[in-house]
Amino acid sequence: MQSIYMDHAATTPLATEVLEEMTVIWQGPGGNPSSVHAFGRNAKQQLGRARDRIATQLHCSPAELIFTSGGTESDNLGLAGAAWAQRKAGRDHIITTAIEHHAVLHAVDRLEEQGFRVTRLLPDASGAIVPAQVIEAMNEQTALVSVMLVNNETGTVQPIEQIGAAARERGILFHVDAIQALGRLPLRLREMPVDLASFSAHKINGPQGIGALYVAKGTRFEPQLLGGPQERNRRAGTENVAGACGFARALELAESRRESKRERMLQLRQRFLELLSDLIGRDAFILNGGSSEQVPDILNLSFPGVSAESLLMNLDIEGIAVSGGSACSSGALSRSHVLTAMGLSEQLAGSAVRFSFGLGNTMEEIEYSAQIVATLVLRIRTTA
């Protein structure tokens, strides 16, 4: 039986080059970057080089990067760090959207429990946030705006430029969850109207358990993890040196092939949709977010009359790994908050499956998967 992985928005396989670079560190003498002896100095140098390499790729200063344990921590730290610092300046209002990842949504919920006022904006029917609505929600008490760059469920690219520019004019900090944008969109942080941005290595064929938070120079920021003086006193804890080096290598690889990958992903997407249309008819599925700008490798499809849970389980039996919406906790699917916010009915949201392609996927796999999806959809529809 084939084994086909089509869930790259969840995580990606580790690139061989990344593993090799990390293995060298793990097999080396080791050392704590905070130690003053030669072992420590060596580890510190490795960490510093990794930070420099990531900063080069992201077009920012190395001092503007804080290493974290991944995307969730970057989001939590970015939001709390900026919100509490702004609170000291008398600002206690946060604007975010209903389509953010739970790492943002739940972090904002916590800030609300702690006394911040929160405005949560809905997207339009295509899944895009409307900048004018965000700008309208801004006021003199607004501390922070948080809007993601690429949605992890629909692949929709959000219009952050206009939002960021308006925030800047008003002294409001702007946080962007750029976790799904990394390796997909060009990111020149220095030129973007963004104060804080979150990244995660395992979405770009890097290791799990390492991420980064960009905090632009001069941004008010309150550390959340307390302890040692690591990361310029902004995030205590012994750093993940091998992870940071793996992240740097993964990002260099991702950037070097970003354009060629995009072309390939477009071809895979087109072929998949074309074949599916031929086999079950264009009316048998809905491309969620299809009328907004989307990255090519995240494809969210609703199959009316088909339960996503059945489709997912049957695809798994056939060796094809995909995801339903994004929320899959303890093996159970819950209705996608993103699709619900876009106004999809319960039935359509409950029939949505996310296919996310990656570097390892071949055209043969795409064609085979489209055929299996078509067979299963027809079968499930007739037995439902």
Ligand SMILES: Cc1ncc(COP(=O)(O)O)c(C=O)c1O
């Ligand atoms: C948009 C977005 N934000 C945050 C996260 C959380 O990142 P991590 O898995 O590295 O904690 C993810 C991961 O799926 C994501 O897609």
